[in-house]
Amino acid sequence: MKKDTKLIHAGQNKKRNAGIVNTPVFHASTVLFDSTADMLDTQDRALKKREKKLFYGRRGTPTHWTLQEAVSELEGAEDTFLTPSGLSACTLAILGCVKAGDHLLVTDSVYEPTRGFCDSFLAGFGVETTYFDPLIGAGISALMKPNTRAVFCESPGSHTFEVQDIPAIAKAAHAKHALVLADNTWASPLYCQPIKLGCDVSIQAATKYIVGHSDAMVGTIAVNEAALPGIAKAISAVGITLAPDEAYLATRGLRTLSVRLKQHHANAMIVARWLQSRPEVKRVLFPALPEDPGHALWKRDFSGASGLMGVVFKRTSAEAVTAMIDGMELFPLGFSWGGFESLMCSSNPSRAVARTARPWTEPAPGVRLHVGLEDPEDLIADLAKGLARFTQALG
């Protein structure tokens, strides 16, 4: 089946859901058993054999199974774990792959809170992190130590949008017996399947495009067989569970992911092309543009682009960027992205804390745009007024 067809039907289970199209929200903590034997049997089947059996609310209900099965099918994964945010999906996936004394390699372009977890938390548990140049490719071999257990990628990178050569990194990492994880949030499982490119784990901040409506926080960790036991253990030990209402909203959002992403991609291309034509703009960071340095890899490994991009100005200042952002009408200022609406925030990847392996040398601050589902003509009119404020404030 083609991806658009899978998206509509993945995880649906007419029998399990009494014929109801969308799996209802099961609110549950206690699940009652018929006897001790039944309890022990269910425990064995639910926990050891990973069968879809109701055991205890924290261990999941049909509301969760539907989302898990759908994401597994789209990601090409053995199984999928659900977490209460995208960040917890990143951190629990890492926790499931490393232990004290291990070494972890993380892309220098990683989402900043993931970096914060490695530096300020994981380090305290005796796990050492080294950041690598996102463009390293097979060269990652040279950074692998005998105790390197995992390599964490994110492509395109947060704020800087470098596309990583995931197949080359995965091949080199596997040669030295490390697991490979990828934060796949930008592309969603519809436009990139890291596990098919050689990764062991594909992570989604499902808060973004899967939920798609800026009204729920969800993380997904899709795993192959190699990564499954460690991550299952971490999730179980820490006691992480996703609230059933959030699982429901994520599944509901997932069904329209394809039509939304097509429009995000189309609108983003129009806005990106217009920005490229502007005298204030040095570069638009968006791999779907043929001029982008990551375009060839994007074309090889992705089947589409989402609506998130960076803008680098020729000359800039914090005051000019603030003047632009604070007067926007259709690009409000706020964290996160992936919902139906456009957003804008300032972006400064040249700060010392943000990059260590390959410092960002482009003029900063720039802006990060999420191009939403509005009419692109209106978005461009708003951006034109924003750039006029920018230029005036720049003096």
Ligand SMILES: *Cc1c(COP(=O)(O)O)cnc(C)c1O
């Ligand atoms: C937003 C984001 C996250 C974190 O997701 P939350 O649901 O906000 O915790 C992780 N990775 C990337 C790439 C993101 O953009």
